[in-house]
Amino acid sequence: MAESLTDIKRRIASTQKTGQITHAMQMVSGSKLTQIEKKSAAYQLYEQKLKDTMSYLIAGKLLSQYQGGDHTQDGFSLDTLLKIRPIKKTAYLVVTSDRGLVGSYNSTILKATMELLEQKHQGDKSQFTIIAIGGTGADFFKKRGYDIAYEYRGIADVPDFETVRALVKTCVELFDAEAFDQLYMCHNHHVNSLTSEFTVDKLLPLSQDLASDVDLTSFESQQSYIVDPSIESVLEGLVPQYIESIIFGSIMDAKTAEHAASMAAMRAATDNANDLISTLSLKYNRARQAQITTEITEIIGGAAALE
Secondary structure, three states: OOOOOOHHHHHHHHHHHHHHOOOOOOHHHHHHHHHHHHHHHHHHHHHHHHHHHHHHHHHOOOOHOOOOOOOOOOOOOOOHHOOOOOOEEEEEEEEEOOOOOOOOOHHHHHHHHHHHHHHHOOOOOOEEEEEEHHHHHHHHHOOOOOOOEEEEEOOOOOOOOHHHHHHHHHHHHHHOOOOOOEEEEEEEEEEOOOEEEEEEEEOOOOOOHHOOOOOHHHHHHOOOOOOOHHHHHHHHHHHHHHHHHHHHHHHHHHHHHHHHHHHHHHHHHHHHHHHHHHHHHHHHHHHHHHHHHHHHHHHHHHHHHOO
């Protein structure tokens, strides 16, 4: 049954309203993306400086061990300071969104994470646990019977450290309590406003590879830090701070990718709405033209019949 002109006109009006909504949502997501990109860029300066400091201290500790002058105090070996221990259980911190309308953002993360779990654990759920950040991921893993050590919902669109302090603190406490022995973060890494890629980062325990960029052969001649009272003491206080910083930095990266995905999805929806409006308008004009032609033909036919 062909659509009437009224039906087509109603569909055009409805699609126009939908397009206005998706365009507004696109603008909102774009604004949030701009805010979080600026904040993330500023935070990366702090994170990089903290990483450089960690690299220097670990390199100094490694050098003292290699030279046979290990200054370990109170049994603090480098492995102890970096919280390295035998791996019995692995945790995966999976970051998804709390809402939809973000295109393939969530499905990409969840599909890639499931493939990772199958590859590493062959379906043995006793070997790992999930820390779910975002309602979509939490609901997904719950429905499939996975062990969830912790879930966190409602992260701010532009998070600050205070709003996720409980999350970061809980992750560190679970690790310290040996609920798991290593922690990986699975999320979409923000490349640019059009591109993101699934990334798996090892967050805990910290690796001696942090010192890989430091040249141990010329380390002593390049010293730029004064460490007091000792490398061990400073590392003991700095390691928790560094762990908190990399978890928060990864969450910032994931939220940036989420806003970029939302903006792209809303732009695509707006473009689709405009395309549909153009198609419906053409259909309306053709139907209207056909109706006018029919009316003219009927008038001419009626006039001819009266003659």
